[in-house]
Amino acid sequence: MTALNGQRCLASTSRQLILSVAVALGLLCRHSVALSLSNAGQDVWGGDKLFNRWREVLSARVGKGEPAPSVFEQAFTATYTSNDPGEVQRTLEQYALLVRWLESTPHPNATHLALVPEFGDANALAIASAAVSLSKQSSKDAAGMVQALSSISDKLSAATPWRGYAATRRALVGALLKRRIDFGGRFPAEVQSAVDGIMLKLFQLHKNSSANRGAVQFFHVSKSGGTNLCQAAEANGCATQGFDTRTNCLIRDFIDQPRWVTYNAHKYVQYRMSSRQALPWFVNFHTFRPVISCEQRRAYLLQNNFTFYANEYTNPPGANVSSEMCEDFVNLIMFRHPYERLRSQIGWVQKLYKEFYLDVDTQRAFINRTTGFWERLMPAGVNNYYIRSLLGQRFFEFPVMQVAPEHIGLAQLASLQHDILLILESKTRNELAMRVGLGWSQALRDGAVRSSTELGDAVALPLDYDTMLERNLPDVEVYAFAREMQALDTLLWNFVVIADEQLGFDNLSSEQCGYVSMGSAKAVEERAERLSGVTVPVMALRPNAAAAAAAAAAAGEVPPSSISGTEVVDEEEEDEGESKGEKGADGNTGGESAAGKSSSMGVLRGGVVSKGGRGSSIISISRHRRSRRVLAWR
Known part of the structure; x- marks a missing residue:
């Protein structure tokens, strides 16, 4: 040849x-x-x-x-x-x-x-x-x-x-x-x-x-359009543990839920509201997560025939470093301007409190507060959340590390390793990246996002909000870098589109999660053989997590109610435009797909339950008075 x-x-x-x-x-x-x-x-x-x-x-x-x-x-x-x-x-x-x-x-x-x-x-x-x-x-x-x-x-x-x-x-x-x-x-x-x-x-x-x-790992930074993207994955035939808004493409055993509110600051808020109730689920800032390596995560998805999952916490720790990018996945991340994400995060937490404390005026706990109050309540959520998420758990631990100039550069490096960069504000470029970069035919849906607009009250921003914005300037630098790296990606994606149109090329894809389901038989066999020896200690994860969290609680490091494996309370989570009683595009209420609402065993693939998966959705739910629920590990 x-x-x-x-x-x-x-x-x-x-x-x-x-x-x-x-x-x-x-x-x-x-x-x-x-x-x-x-x-x-x-x-x-x-x-x-x-x-x-x-x-x-x-x-x-x-x-x-x-x-x-x-x-x-x-x-x-x-x-x-x-x-x-x-x-x-x-x-x-x-x-x-x-x-x-x-x-x-x-x-x-x-x-x-x-x-x-x-x-x-x-x-x-x-x-x-x-x-x-x-x-x-x-x-x-x-x-x-x-x-x-x-x-x-x-x-x-x-x-x-x-x-x-x-x-x-x-x-x-x-x-x-x-x-x-x-x-x-x-x-x-x-x-x-x-x-x-x-x-x-x-x-x-x-x-x-x-x-x-063969699989996509979505790094979901809270309040950056991640719920919308999870639903897009469903529309494009991806397979994961659940697409409903409670599961939100997370994998139950990985315990990658976002960490938001601290226990001590929550007790102060509760005192201001003159209310004593069970601990809300979102008071979970310092909760335990077992160490599950990149290789173990990939093997877990392979064993369960999953092609997509989301991580809404931090990248898993490496052998000798606090954060490690996973090369065995097609890595995907969505950015949103940090100031808009910040305002959304503050409003969302106020919404959660209002829905949890149904008979209490929660607004008075948040008005006339300062940046210092919010940084005690959500140390990472309101202080350079992108950098803290990208650089690992060390930036979420007590004492919360201050963000230094060198951390900006490291977070920019981490953004570079993502194969697909999306910017929430760049709709046209996002659609191109999903179509050409991932091979997806369905784009993000307008309005399919979790929103704090149902709060009813005006969002209570800190009195010195300008100070908070200034402290988040490092995140703005990371965002600006990622936005222009997406522009370079767009140059390549446009190149492919033009080659297809003018030169008669044909960039084929698949309806089953795009390119990741198009591996040759040889590649699929090689992938399975390479991961066959990887041990995924799934059965040991939950008891270990509970034991570690219990030990931490006994030492006074975290509140007992935040232990993984015990019951905690979740809020009613709804999509904007899909509130209680309204029907989504699939005819179901609450924005859930038929498969998402089902407790059947199996893989959720684009709203269809297929055999071969493990376990039910991330949580089982028992309803209690109005919009409160109790979540229990099974």
């Missing part, structure tokens, strides 16, 4: 094709067989078919005397469409932060590698370093750029098909964007064909690795 490709390249050269196409053909011929063949035959974006089709398109253009197409240029104009002249500049400013980190960190340490594990791969780090060098080439050195892209193409061909290399991908796409600006317009013909070839390889690597990994 390689010899045949070489003959074709020589034949093309002998016919004296124009330089741009000859260069492109040379690059593509040399590397077309080097990519993984694990998913060959899957669709045109898999294996050799992609590059064969690309060569055919280029040859056809040459035969007609037409210039080589520049899909990258069209993707650029589709991505940066606003009249804001600073739009591209904002992306490049945030990209410069990544460049500076790569330049200053040629040998990442253990903490760095826990957050961006792909840089532990020498080849991935070499590609990222080459991208930095490319971004710093002289303004219009076309020959130098083609040569650099040829070397990068070699390295991409050697990449493992089991990893998406999200951080490396953004380093490279950012370099291409910067060089496009340096050239002052579209690339010269010989450059544009080489650039398009690199973009083809980047997406092929992303798609093949998604299929090979």
Whole structure:
């Protein structure tokens, strides 16, 4: 096959094709067989078919005397469409932060590698370093750029098909964007064909690795649209333990529920309300979570035929670090502007108190309060929650660690390792990321979010709210970085859309959770074999959790009622537009799917109960007076 490709390249050269196409053909011929063949035959974006089709398109253009197409240029104009002249500049400013980190960190340490594990791969780090060098080439050195892209193409061909290399991908796409600006317009013909070839390889690597990994891990930061995304996963045929708003795509045994209100501050609030009742479920800030490694989580999903799950706490701790990104999943995260998330978090907690203490005026406990009050009540929830969530449990423990400048950079690194970045405010880009990045056909639904608007009373913000906003500026920096990294992703997603439309490519997907269900038989077998020896101590998790929490309670570290395994009280959780008595799109009340309301054993897959799963929904529910419920582990 390689010899045949070489003959074709020589034949093309002998016919004296124009330089741009000859260069492109040379690059593509040399590397077309080097990519993984694990998913060959899957669709045109898999294996050799992609590059064969690309060569055919280029040859056809040459035969007609037409210039080589520049899909990258069209993707650029589709991505940066606003009249804001600073739009591209904002992306490049945030990209410069990544460049500076790569330049200053040629040998990442253990903490760095826990957050961006792909840089532990020498080849991935070499590609990222080459991208930095490319971004710093002289303004219009076309020959130098083609040569650099040829070397990068070699390295991409050697990449493992089991990893998406999200951080490396953004380093490279950012370099291409910067060089496009340096050239002052579209690339010269010989450059544009080489650039398009690199973009083809980047997406092929992303798609093949998604299929090979076989499951999505959604990092759900509270009050950032996560409930909406869980419901989108259901609409796209994903399988998990439950899609109802109480389960919310969480896995019961992982105990990844969000930690919000502290016990001591809650007792003060209760005193202010002159009320004594059972401890609310959301008074759980320092509750225990068993250590379940990334590998154990992936094995658990495989054993239960799950393709999607959410984690609403922190990333699991690594061997010697407080937080570790899980490479065996397609990692997905949704950001929301921290100020909007902050206001929503404050309003939501007030709503929870109002619903729990039905016969008490809860509002007086929250009016005329300061930032200090709220930081005692929700130490993480109102103080740089994105950074604390991304950097692990150490940032949720007493005493609550202060966020320092170096923590901003670490959180930005953690965001880089997510294959798919969503920004709640960027609806169009989110839809593109879900359709092209995940292979999903159904987007987020407007209004399908948990909301504090039912509070009735105005949200009582702290008197010194400006102080609270200022203290959350580190989170704003992380958000700004993630937003522009999503712009780089959008450049690649638009590239794929244009290639499909104009070049006759066909980016196939699946109705069963998109790309993650498209792994070849060989990949599925290899995945199962690799995880077969992983022990998942599920049966021991709950009693261990209860014992550890009981010991902590005896030592006075956490309130006894927050022990995992005991009964706690949950609030009535409803979706905006789907309050009690209203019917959702599926005809059920309360925003629950038919499967979500059922207590049947099995896997929940897009609202359908199928055999092979473990356990019921995350909680069993017994109703007590009006909207209160008792939750009990089973």
